[in-house]
Amino acid sequence: MRITRLAPSPTGALHLGNARTFLINWLLARQNGWRIILRIEDLDGPRNKRGAAELAIQDLQWLGIDWDEGPIRQSSRLDHYRAAVEKLLRSGAAYPCVCTRKEVDAAASAPHADDGASIYPGTCRGKFKSREEARAARAREAAVRFNTQNATVDFADTFCGPRHFDVEHQLGDFVIAKGDATPAYQLAVVVDDADMNVTDVVRGDDLIDSTPRQILLYRALGLVNRIPSYTHLPLVVGTDGRRLAKRHGDTRVSTYRQAGVPAGKILALLAKWCGIELTRDPEKAADLAEQFSLDRVPRKPIVFDPAGGADAAALQSPAG
Numbered sequence: 524m525r526i527t528r529l530a531p532s533p534t535g536a537l538h539l540g541n542a543r544t545f546l547i548n549w550l551l552a553r554q555n556g557w558r559i560i561l562r563i564e565d566l567d568g569p570r571n572k573r574g575a576a577e578l579a580i581q582d583l584q585w586l587g588i589d590w591d592e593g594p595i596r597q598s599s600r601l602d603h604y605r606a607a608v609e610k611l612l613r614s615g616a617a618y619p620c621v622c623t624r625k626e627v628d629a630a631a632s633a634p635h636a637d638d639g640a641s642i643y644p645g646t647c648r649g650k651f652k653s654r655e656e657a658r659a660a661r662a663r664e665a666a667v668r669f670n671t672q673n674a675t676v677d678f679a680d681t682f683c684g685p686r687h688f689d690v691e692h693q694l695g696d697f698v699i700a701k702g703d704a705t706p707a708y709q710l711a712v713v714v715d716d717a718d719m720n721v722t723d724v725v726r727g728d729d730l731i732d733s734t735p736r737q738i739l740l741y742r743a744l745g746l747v748n749r750i751p752s753y754t755h756l757p758l759v760v761g762t763d764g765r766r767l768a769k770r771h772g773d774t775r776v777s778t779y780r781q782a783g784v785p786a787g788k789i790l791a792l793l794a795k796w797c798g799i800e801l802t803r804d805p806e807k808a809a810d811l812a813e814q815f816s817l818d819r820v821p822r823k824p825i826v827f828d829p830a831g832g833a834d835a836a837a838l839q840s841p842a843g
């Protein structure tokens with residue numbers, strides 16, 4: 524049995540870009556008979572928006588995107604993540620780190636990863652025996668970092684093709700638990716995907732740099748045979764080439780829904796962005812299942828201008 528997951532983060536509303544990624548994930552699952560789990564990735568407490576998870580669920584249902592299990596909230600699974608962090612600390616795969624972000628940024632040799640974040644220079648690697656020792660040394664709570672020394676990862680992405688990463692030099696040691704013991708995204712995703720027997724991960728290609736980190740976690744947790752197949756999809760971007768966000772205008776699915784735009788109009792636009800040619804508007808996501816093919820999904824990002832152009836005009840509400 525193959526299993527995938529839809530994993531929205533309630534840090535904001537579902538916009539057309541997220542909706543397209545979820546639609547492709549859903550179409551692949553329904554075409555191939557994969558089971559779908561809905562997982563709410565709500566660990567980023569300060570950035571979570573109240574009601575965003577419920578709204579995302581309504582938006583997905585409105586488009587006819589359904590699931591077989593869940594919603595499962597990551598916030599209800601903290602024990603599992605903490606156990607994994609302890610295991611990695613015990614085995615030496617991870618270590619306590621008391622550096623502040625400022626210190627990491629200021630490190631003279633700190634080069635930058637593709638996403639602009641400083642690459643951690645390994646200052647605390649091998650320095651402390653335990654988090655308690657680290658805390659005592661610096662009078663601050665220690666975060667936990669994964670040791671990427673000499674680590675390289677190769678994987679074959681279903682959409683993007685073969686990838687090679689020299690993780691130590693391209694990405695550096697990454698945080699798996701913050702100082703306040705909140706598990707980081709990379710760790711939580713691997714623990715969940717492994718526990719939930721996820722075989723197929725489909726997501727935006729802004730997360731492709733996360734994949735080598737996640738594969739290293741599978742290895743260190745003794746879960747190599749559970750590493751899923753990865754499909755990273757190009758994003759929807761604004762006319763400035765940056766990924767679709769608030770600054771480009773309001774492209775929230777809920778805004779169109781509340782303005783009376785029919786779900787079929789949204790689906791027709793998303794279908795076009797998936798390379799599907801339609802003769803009439805679909806009513807629900809399932810109407811696209813027959814025509815969808817991953818091979819026809821455009822290889823380049825989709826450029827959307829919410830303020831003008833044919834795509835924006837296609838979403839005008841009946842009233843205006």
Ligand code: GLU
Nearest residue numbers: 530531532564712725726
């Ligand atoms: N929750 C993540 C997001 O909304 C997706 C994580 C994943 O698919 O691994 O970007």
